[in-house]
Amino acid sequence: MAAAEEASRPFAGLSDVSISEDIPVEGDISVPVGSSRRDEEFSTLDEPVKETILRDLRAVGNKFIHVLYPKRSSALLRDWDLWGPLLLCVTLALLLQGGAADNDDQGGPQFAEVFVIVWFGSIIITLNSKLLGGTISFFQSLCVLGYCIMPLTVAMIVCRLVLLGSSGTVSFAVRLIVVTASFGWSTFASTAFLADSQPPNRKALVVYPVFLFYFVIGWMVLTFSPSQ
Amino acid sequence: MASPNDLQFQEFEEATELLSADPGASTFSISSSNSTTAAGTGGGGGGGEEVKLDLSEDEEDQEESSELLGQKQTGGFWTFEYYQSFFNVDTMQVLDRVKGSVMPLPGRNFIKHHLRNNPDLYGPFWICVTLVFSVAISGNLSSFLSEMGNPAFHYRPQFHRVTIAAVVIFLYAWLVPVGLWGFLTWRQGTERQIGGYSFLETVCVYGYSLFIYIPTSILWIIPFEWLRWTLIVVAMVISGSVLVLTFWPVVRDDTKAMAVATVVTIVVLHTLLAIGCKMYFFQTVIHPPAPVPVPTTPPVHVSLSTKSH
Numbered sequence: 001m002a003a004a005e006e007a008s009r010p011f012a013g014l015s016d017v018s019i020s021e022d023i024p025v026e027g028d029i030s031v032p033v034g035s036s037r038r039d040e041e042f043s044t045l046d047e048p049v050k051e052t053i054l055r056d057l058r059a060v061g062n063k064f065i066h067v068l069y070p071k072r073s074s075a076l077l078r079d080w081d082l083w084g085p086l087l088l089c090v091t092l093a094l095l096l097q098g099g100a101a102d103n104d105d106q107g108g109p110q111f112a113e114v115f116v117i118v119w120f121g122s123i124i125i126t127l128n129s130k131l132l133g134g135t136i137s138f139f140q141s142l143c144v145l146g147y148c149i150m151p152l153t154v155a156m157i158v159c160r161l162v163l164l165g166s167s168g169t170v171s172f173a174v175r176l177i178v179v180t181a182s183f184g185w186s187t188f189a190s191t192a193f194l195a196d197s198q199p200p201n202r203k204a205l206v207v208y209p210v211f212l213f214y215f216v217i218g219w220m221v222l223t224f225s226p227s228q
Numbered sequence: 229m230a231s232p233n234d235l236q237f238q239e240f241e242e243a244t245e246l247l248s249a250d251p252g253a254s255t256f257s258i259s260s261s262n263s264t265t266a267a268g269t270g271g272g273g274g275g276g277e278e279v280k281l282d283l284s285e286d287e288e289d290q291e292e293s294s295e296l297l298g299q300k301q302t303g304g305f306w307t308f309e310y311y312q313s314f315f316n317v318d319t320m321q322v323l324d325r326v327k328g329s330v331m332p333l334p335g336r337n338f339i340k341h342h343l344r345n346n347p348d349l350y351g352p353f354w355i356c357v358t359l360v361f362s363v364a365i366s367g368n369l370s371s372f373l374s375e376m377g378n379p380a381f382h383y384r385p386q387f388h389r390v391t392i393a394a395v396v397i398f399l400y401a402w403l404v405p406v407g408l409w410g411f412l413t414w415r416q417g418t419e420r421q422i423g424g425y426s427f428l429e430t431v432c433v434y435g436y437s438l439f440i441y442i443p444t445s446i447l448w449i450i451p452f453e454w455l456r457w458t459l460i461v462v463a464m465v466i467s468g469s470v471l472v473l474t475f476w477p478v479v480r481d482d483t484k485a486m487a488v489a490t491v492v493t494i495v496v497l498h499t500l501l502a503i504g505c506k507m508y509f510f511q512t513v514i515h516p517p518a519p520v521p522v523p524t525t526p527p528v529h530v531s532l533s534t535k536s537h
Contacts, residue, residue, distance in 0.1 A: 108385045108387055109385075109387040110387075113387065113391075128315075128350070128354075130308075131311055131312050131314075131315040131350075132315050132350070133312070133315075201318045201319060201320070202317075202318055202319055203319070204319040205317070205318075205319050205322060205350060208354065209354060209357075212354075212357065212358060212361070215361075216361055219361075219365060220385075220387070223368070223383075223385040224385070225382075225383050225384070225385070
């Protein structure tokens with residue numbers, strides 16, 4: 001019966017072990033430090049500043065390339081960052097300045113208006129997709145929407161260059177084509193990244209606000225008219 | 229004592245007659261989809277009790293009865309799930325509601341027929357946003373087209389109009405339903421109406437009724453005045469009739485004067501919004517052009533500006 005009891009209770013033999021008070025217990029507890037990745041991540045204090053900055057820049061540049069050739073990859077989603085969207089938003093807002101009659105309010109959007117539209121628009125679209133049951137996280141969605149503004153920023157640069165040359169009907173036609181193409185590219189790229197995380201019978205409900213968002217930004221890019 | 233066979237679902241006006249005929253009967257005021265079962269159980273178990281559950285006033289019973297209907301009023305207003313329950317719609321449902329707002333048929337109450345106890349906030353919000361941008365952009369385009377032949381004209385994006393459009397449209401689509409719902413609830417309280425609408429349903433029907441203005445505002449780019457006025461009348465008729473068809477069954481049990489006054493107010497506010505948008509955003513500028521050559525200006529300017537009409 002004792003054997004059966006012992007077999008049925010693991011560590012049965014240890015129940016009687018006790019340490020008497022006069023035997024001191026001492027020793028060393030140390031974690032073996034090997035050459036593991038986790039170790040490198042925690043000790044970036046010693047690396048030169050240039051390396052730190054370059055690492056972030058390389059991550060941002062990598063994501064730009066993913067937007068240029070949008071496939072269903074998870075690189076944008078996995079390692080989200082908001083540097084890229086901030087950079088793009090500031091560039092776009094700066095390029096939209098210097099328009100017609102900047103000092104009166106008949107002109108294009110002010111710097112703050114562009115910021116508000118981009119960031120609050122992204123936040124509202126993200127909230128919308130989460131409320132409809134999407135599984136993407138808040139910052140991942142902000143990251144994707146921000147990075148996909150890149151084609152429209154490139155279009156803005158092209159438009160300004162075209163406007164340096166002439167501002168007649170031909171330049172308008174060229175700008176229209178460029179802006180339409182980049183608007184389509186932005187929408188396509190962002191839906192390629194976002195589509196998987198939505199419930200299937202609500203995809204259109206989530207894609208439409210994205211379409212509207214890039215349409216409005218495209219409108220702002222297209223209607224930029226230089227001061228004369 | 230009424231037997232279960234005698235109790236069937238009746239329209240609202242007959243329910244009031246039944247109630248006045250037999251004040252001892254139990255009444256349930258829930259929506260049509262479940263009322264046969266509810267009336268059956270109420271009649272079978274009620275006997276001579278006076279059991280009245282008025283959903284709009286008693287929150288506990290509202291929660292219970294909405295669980296009867298298979299919905300979940302989850303969480304308090306500080307949880308995310310609470311707001312998720314307002315977005316519980318599929319693409320096909322939203323499209324169906326939009327279609328219902330564009331083609332109002334008499335006898336089809338938008339709230340009863342299309343919302344079916346599942347009001348959503350997706351439709352009203354995004355229809356308002358789309359309307360804001362479509363009105364601002366179309367207004368900008370129409371003023372550009374009307375002045376295209378004028379060499380003195382310099383195109384301006386007029387981006388501040390987006391802000392103004394946003395304020396006006398969002399105030400209309402959210403404050404007017406608050407006022408209307410409050411007013412109807414107050415009247416309902418004093419007059420014992422049956423079947424008032426919840427706040428969300430009121431906001432929902434107002435939001436969806438604005439949908440017709442989106443294609444209208446795009447068509448307003450075409451620069452013919454008679455066409456614009458025709459379009460505005462058509463749009464006002466359609467969306468006004470959606471609102472009237474929805475609110476008339478609730479209001480008509482009130483005194484005649486109040487009923488007519490309520491409906492007239494709804495229509496007038498709607499008309500003001502439409503005409504206000506048209507007047508502000510789609511001004512056809514009839515001008516002597518802005519740089520009018522005043523005799524005191526130097527001759528250089530006079531020779532440069534040509535009057536194109």
